[in-house]
Amino acid sequence: MKDQELNFEGVERQPLRTFTEKAYLDYSMYVILDRALPALGDGLKPVQRRIIYAMSELSLNSPNKHKKSARTVGDVIGKFHPHGDSACYEAMVHMAQPFTYRYPIVDGQGNWGSTDDPKSFAAMRYTEARLTRYAEVLLAEIDAGTVDFGPNFDGTLEEPLFLPARLPNLLLNGASGIAVGMATDVPPHNLREVANACIHLLDEPQATVRALMKFIKGPDLPTGAEIVSSRAELAEFYEKGTGSYRARATWEVDEDTGNIVITTLPHQVSGSKLQEQIAQQVRDKKLPMVEDIRDESDHENPTRIVIIPRSNRVDVQQLMTHLFATTDLERSYRVNLNIIGLDGRPKVMNLRDLLGQWLLFRLQTVTRRLNTRLDKVNRRLHLLDGLLIVYLNLDEVIRIIRTEDEPKPRLIARFKLSDEQAEMILDTKLRHLAKLEEMKIREEQAELAAERDGLVALLASPAKLRKLVRDEISADAKEYGDERRSKLVEREQAQAIEETELVANEPVTVVLSTGGFVRAAKGHEIDPRTLSYKSGDGFLVAARGRSTQQAVFLDSTGRAYSLPAHTLPSARGQGEPLSGRLDPPDGAKFAGVAIGDPEELWLLATDGGYGFTVRLGELHSRNRAGKSVLKVTDNARVLPPVPVPAGEAVVAVVNSEGRMLVFPVADVPELPRGKGNKLFGIPTQKAADREEVLVGVAVVAPGQKLTVWCGERPMTLSYAQLDEFRGERAQRGAMLSRNYRKVDRLEVQ
Numbered sequence: 001m002k003d004q005e006l007n008f009e010g011v012e013r014q015p016l017r018t019f020t021e022k023a024y025l026d027y028s029m030y031v032i033l034d035r036a037l038p039a040l041g042d043g044l045k046p047v048q049r050r051i052i053y054a055m056s057e058l059s060l061n062s063p064n065k066h067k068k069s070a071r072t073v074g075d076v077i078g079k080f081h082p083h084g085d086s087a088c089y090e091a092m093v094h095m096a097q098p099f100t101y102r103y104p105i106v107d108g109q110g111n112w113g114s115t116d117d118p119k120s121f122a123a124m125r126y127t128e129a130r131l132t133r134y135a136e137v138l139l140a141e142i143d144a145g146t147v148d149f150g151p152n153f154d155g156t157l158e159e160p161l162f163l164p165a166r167l168p169n170l171l172l173n174g175a176s177g178i179a180v181g182m183a184t185d186v187p188p189h190n191l192r193e194v195a196n197a198c199i200h201l202l203d204e205p206q207a208t209v210r211a212l213m214k215f216i217k218g219p220d221l222p223t224g225a226e227i228v229s230s231r232a233e234l235a236e237f238y239e240k241g242t243g244s245y246r247a248r249a250t251w252e253v254d255e256d257t258g259n260i261v262i263t264t265l266p267h268q269v270s271g272s273k274l275q276e277q278i279a280q281q282v283r284d285k286k287l288p289m290v291e292d293i294r295d296e297s298d299h300e301n302p303t304r305i306v307i308i309p310r311s312n313r314v315d316v317q318q319l320m321t322h323l324f325a326t327t328d329l330e331r332s333y334r335v336n337l338n339i340i341g342l343d344g345r346p347k348v349m350n351l352r353d354l355l356g357q358w359l360l361f362r363l364q365t366v367t368r369r370l371n372t373r374l375d376k377v378n379r380r381l382h383l384l385d386g387l388l389i390v391y392l393n394l395d396e397v398i399r400i401i402r403t404e405d406e407p408k409p410r411l412i413a414r415f416k417l418s419d420e421q422a423e424m425i426l427d428t429k430l431r432h433l434a435k436l437e438e439m440k441i442r443e444e445q446a447e448l449a450a451e452r453d454g455l456v457a458l459l460a461s462p463a464k465l466r467k468l469v470r471d472e473i474s475a476d477a478k479e480y481g482d483e484r485r486s487k488l489v490e491r492e493q494a495q496a497i498e499e500t501e502l503v504a505n506e507p508v509t510v511v512l513s514t515g516g517f518v519r520a521a522k523g524h525e526i527d528p529r530t531l532s533y534k535s536g537d538g539f540l541v542a543a544r545g546r547s548t549q550q551a552v553f554l555d556s557t558g559r560a561y562s563l564p565a566h567t568l569p570s571a572r573g574q575g576e577p578l579s580g581r582l583d584p585p586d587g588a589k590f591a592g593v594a595i596g597d598p599e600e601l602w603l604l605a606t607d608g609g610y611g612f613t614v615r616l617g618e619l620h621s622r623n624r625a626g627k628s629v630l631k632v633t634d635n636a637r638v639l640p641p642v643p644v645p646a647g648e649a650v651v652a653v654v655n656s657e658g659r660m661l662v663f664p665v666a667d668v669p670e671l672p673r674g675k676g677n678k679l680f681g682i683p684t685q686k687a688a689d690r691e692e693v694l695v696g697v698a699v700v701a702p703g704q705k706l707t708v709w710c711g712e713r714p715m716t717l718s719y720a721q722l723d724e725f726r727g728e729r730a731q732r733g734a735m736l737s738r739n740y741r742k743v744d745r746l747e748v749q
Helices: 016-036 046-057 069-080 085-094 133-139 169-173 191-203 231-240 271-283 316-326 351-392 394-403 407-415 419-427 430-434 438-460 462-480 684-688 720-725
Strands: 106-109 128-131 149-151 158-160 175-178 183-186 242-248 250-253 260-264 290-295 305-309 330-336 338-340 346-348 507-513 517-522 539-546 550-555 559-564 590-595 601-605 610-615 642-644 650-655 659-664 694-700 705-710 713-718 745-748
Touching: 016 046, 016 175, 046 069, 046 085, 046 128, 046 133, 046 158, 069 085, 069 128, 085 106, 128 133, 133 462, 169 191, 169 351, 183 338, 191 351, 191 462, 231 242, 260 316, 271 290, 271 305, 271 316, 305 316, 351 394, 351 419, 351 438, 351 462, 394 407, 407 419, 438 462, 507 590, 517 550, 601 694, 642 694, 650 720, 659 720, 694 705, 694 745, 713 720
Parallel strands: 539 590
Antiparallel strands: 106 128, 149 158, 175 183, 183 330, 242 330, 250 260, 260 305, 290 305, 338 346, 507 517, 507 539, 550 559, 550 590, 601 610, 601 642, 650 659, 650 694, 705 713, 705 745
């Protein structure tokens, strides 16, 4: 089938693949060239250019009065930009916000948004606008024949294809946009620095990027702050056209109160959002050294956020370093100098290529301006020649005009005038002719002739042309330039304080209930059995450790989970379910808890008689689903893990028949995971049928005592008294006293 054909009704037909491919490519090119990417010459996107031009046509220049923004938006979308009014107005607002544009182009009255919420601006029917003085840089030469005009969207009007920018506005105000398959991110810069770099490049066309960086030291953000990237990082994106840089808020310590005062924020950072980030860390107990944070910003101090340390012993520098790493007090900005060049194609440029092409654009613009002026001067000289002839032959001219039916051809033939000269003579009123003076005409001719000679000399000499451009750039830099706002201070990468360093190191008791609820009580003296529990719930097991340590939980399937102890709920309440913070398998129940140093040994066992020792660090897991550690045989249940003290110690195990076996803990293998070895000689079939199971496991060190609880009756055995139950691992052990054979639990004291 042909790519396209006409059917009998004259309707074009083509394959869907061909149509969609063309439609997508057309749309892509439209987004790239006419919406998202700025042009190199004036640094503007089409909607911005149309807004500025429409405002100039409405005479909304800086000396004139403001007019309603709705008037401007109406003209823009009605004459040049047939899109939504809200998008057009938002583009206009951005050009008016001093915290968004380094050199605002629109001067607004009313609510034009704030740094906290740039989109909080009032509706266009309430605000008023005009152009700023800086806009003259873009518009001053628009009527000097410097730009090409093209038809608007309906062909009824003409609009400029670009504006004759006298300075590289693209680098001054920056730009950002997302097109199809490409994006652009150009940071703002200081006008004086960019102008000096342009002048240097005019003088030294072979200058390198490094040489230009002697003038352009780095981005200059509208809100100030500090550029903390190294010179190597800045040089990287200036040389490659892509990269990133970091900006950091500035701060000081109030000498009277000791409070931290943040005075500037990075570009596009919201003060209210920043306060929320810090407050959230305080609520999550991740920032215990901060007492409070408040906003004292006003008209005199646009940014004044006060952070109040908890005490004067707080390391302020360490605190701020942590906040730089964890909040928007420091931000990283992407750089992608992807620009529509003079050839109309998007390209990623380095700093030298960008400035070099802009200077070429400026030289072309100035050349067009000079040629236009030269044409006007020559035309005026030509007309003055005709006027001089009229003055010298005034009576003859008047006679021809009075007596001839068609005086124009007669004047042309008699005085050898051009059509334009004759037309001007005929359009001149008689009283004006009478007032003509030869001296005035000759003076004007001399002035214009001198100007013409100067223009011709300029156009004929590339060196003189470049000097003119250099002088104009220097004059504009003096007129519109200002001091750098963003200080360049190379600083090391901010590091967040380790979570354990932020938490007070204090003793805690982690309590786990039968229903899977967990809580942490301060201190080791608390009796977890005396705590209140929900109806139907009760105490299961507890472990003592430090608030800076990880609490490890073991479930009935042998999976281990870990949570920072300081994040557990307080024991003042009834705790919270572990299932809300962890993801155990369906039907699994939590069976035990362990807490301590990662290098400590703990004994894991099942009531089927198997177990092993493991380093606590092996049980740590950042995964909500935990990690498989203990292999649980059929019908067996997981026993609560017990700590293994350093040095000599023995394992005491008791079964459901009242037998106790004691053997050295060294006989138990140390494994990272698995089933382990047999600890007690339970017959396999009895274990499978749960006719005989282990009811308790404990590890006792010399000097400690073992308490065997049978209901409410305790039997305490010293370390020496355990010798009568000594045996080899996996034996059956010896029977306990008759009244202590129904054992509930073992406790070590």
